[in-house]
Amino acid sequence: MTPREVLALCRQNEIQAIDLRFMDFPGTQKHFTIPVKALTERSFEDGLTFDGSSIRGWQAINESDMLVVPQPETAMVDPFMKSTLAMTCNIQDPITRKDYARDPRNVARKAEAYMKSTGIADVANFGLEPEFFVFDDVRFDQNEHEGYYHIDSVEGEWNRGSAKADSNRGHRIRRREGYFPMPPGDTLQDLRTEIMLICQACGVEIGGQHHEVATGGQCEVDLQFGPLLQSADNLLRFKYIVKNVAAKVGKTATFMAKPLWNDNGSGLHMHFSLWKQGHTLFAGSGYGGLSELALHAMGGILKHTPALFAFCCPTTNSYKRTVPGFDAPVNQTYSFRNRSAAIRIPVHASSVETKRFEYRCPDPTCNPYLAMSAVLMAALDGIQNRIDPGLPLDKDIYDLSPEELADFAKVPSSLGEALLALRDDDGFLLRGDVFTEDVIDTWIWYKQTHEVNALRERPHPWEFAMYYDM
Template sequence: MSVQQLLDLIKEKNIEFVDFRFVDLLGRGHHITLPATEVDADTFVNGVAFDGSSITGFRGIEESDMVMMPDPGTAYVDPFTAHATLVIVSNIHTPDGQHYERDPRSIAHKAEEFLQQSGVGTTAFFAPESEFFIFDDVRYESTMNSSSYFVDSEEAAWNTNRKEEGGNLGFKIGVKGGYVPVAPVDSQQDIRSEMVRLMQESGLRVERHHHEVATAGQAEINFRFDTLTTTADNLMKYKYIVHNVARQYGKVATFMPKPLFGDNGSGMHVHTSIFNGSEPLFYEAGAYANLSELALNYIGGILYHAPALIAITNPSTNSFRRLVPGYEAPINLVFSKGNRSAAIRIPIAAVTPKGCRIEFRTPDSTANPYLAFAAMLMAGLDGIKRKIDPRALGYGPFDTNIYELSDDQKKEIRSAPGTLDEALDALEADNDFLIEGGVFTKDFIENYVAVKRAEAKSVAIRIHPHEFGLYFDC
């Protein structure tokens, strides 16, 4: 969409406000709203100013002036505002007109440009499966003398004897019993359908939705793959709609990887492939899982760099509450066709040459999608450049249930880092693949690690409620 077409759309739709948005280091959206009467062609030349010192991981107060440069191709009508509002996603520039090197969206653009310059292919496609929970109640606190959290759901396994409903209607979902049951066990069909309806109205092509494995309202909605930056834009839109529809229903949605102890967490399995024009580069008929050597090298790059990559694709302390054995969590750094216990799964059911892809199952939705997809692409391209063969390095294929292997057999398999600090250690030691071609910068990585180290420390130094059960009577 051109600037003029967008200005015409504002008039045609009787838009009252234009909401300019950008994404911070942590993947959170921010916005500044202008009356539509103040938006003209110059807005797309001069941008919209904001204070970068107030954004986590951006700039200090002495160099705080920053500019949002709107991308007219991202425009959609906000489905939640009382006044007609058009949303436009922006890149971030410095006052002198340069792309800001810590802007996640600009990093995503640079990764796409690097692919095109590499000679490998023209386009990388991404499709995330971002799982979430829909709760009826959430409460938490962390003070010097108190620490607690509480979540609740009408359909949760622990509520089979609850009376507050005005008469318990039963049909609660058992632990690990939530995968695709029909109503009335699945009580959230309508809320997910409303999310899908608004996603479609906002330009997303939604393929399906369903209840996920865990009790207490775990859900998944899948939208169509697209190019790297566009998919990251779409995921931000997806999360915005999920959060706000849940709020409209008097509920709350969270993409937190592990809000419940003892049941499945929420991942963000990411499907990806590379094309050269219209030619799919990951397909070779008759090979293992119909994968080309280029695809295997791409897998090799991701698995080789996985400990460092996970600092970006799983960037929260809570991520590592999910990445533990026994919950379909893909902690094993191997690949396999159809095997969900491997970090990389190769879908083989109903796959065409153009649909041939890999699925990296380790990531979760605390990741900033622009950074996560860019880092995945850079790791895979490094594998192609260096012809990393995952088979030669012992990364598979593993077509058995890895969790059922003997302890001696498991020792031969590399595991994902066990903590955020371990992943950050790996990122500090292994980041040359990210800074190739200036996609990421040393400054960005040092700043990113510093922000995430502070998060990890803030959790590590606090008293955990479970410690009272373990040690209070010592």
């Protein structure tokens, strides 16, 4: 869409409000709204000002003024707000008019540009599988003298003995038996279908939807593959739709990696492939039907996985998911078919056009612009340096002995460990000025100060169970 076409769309749909959206540094979408008459063709070049010092991890107060620049190709008639058209924006410095280095969307744009400059590929396609939970009620708080959370779900196994009146009496999803149940046990079929239909109406193509493994309302909706920047934009749009569809029916959706203890967490599996001049570069005669280039890309991702975790699993809660026994990858391995490996080569991707591999480590709390850019940069480093991914692991990782597992490197066990790995291994991200040193330094500082240290300082409820009577 061009700016002129966006203005025409506003007239056709009797739009009265323009919602301007962008992504903050840690990964939360922000917005403000202007009347439609304030949007002109010049707005798409001149931008509109906002206070960058009030956005987490961005500007100091003495240089707070920043610009949002609407991107016409992202225009969407908002399905939840009255007479509103939404657009995703790029962030610029109002004096130099340079793209802002800490704008996550700018990092993704630079990653795509760097990939093209190498001559290796001209498109990096990502197909995303976001998982999430839909709960009926959630309460949580933490202060000086108490800390707790409480989650409730009509589907939850813990409600089997509940006296609450509901339409599903007796039909509860057992712990870790939530994969593909039928209604009435699956209470969220209509909700997921509404999410799917609204996504498609808003330009986000969906491959399918289903209930996921965990009890208590775990869902998955698969987004069709597309170029990196478009896929990241679509994931933001998707999360907005999920949260608002849930809210509309009195429920609440979360993309936290591990909201329920002792059950499966939520991942964001990334199906990845590189293309050039309309043809895939990943099909070949190597392991799993992959090309040598694809195997080297895999080698780069596996080599840099500890550093990638800082962006792909970016919360302290992320590491509650990556523990043995809950279908999340815990070793830096790859395999054909094996879903317990960090990288899986899908069996059903047998045709040339669908050949890809699936990076199973990321979770949906990640900032998709940063996470997918980092994965792409690791893959390009693997190709440029012909990094060998090593031998595949085609066994059930969870059944291996400690001696057998010792041959395979483990993924980081905490956000602090992942941040240290990023500090020690950031060279591949700095190429092409994609991730600047300032971006990496600010990311590590913010995560360490506001998340790692914040959690470390607070007592945990289970510590009372373990230690109160010591």
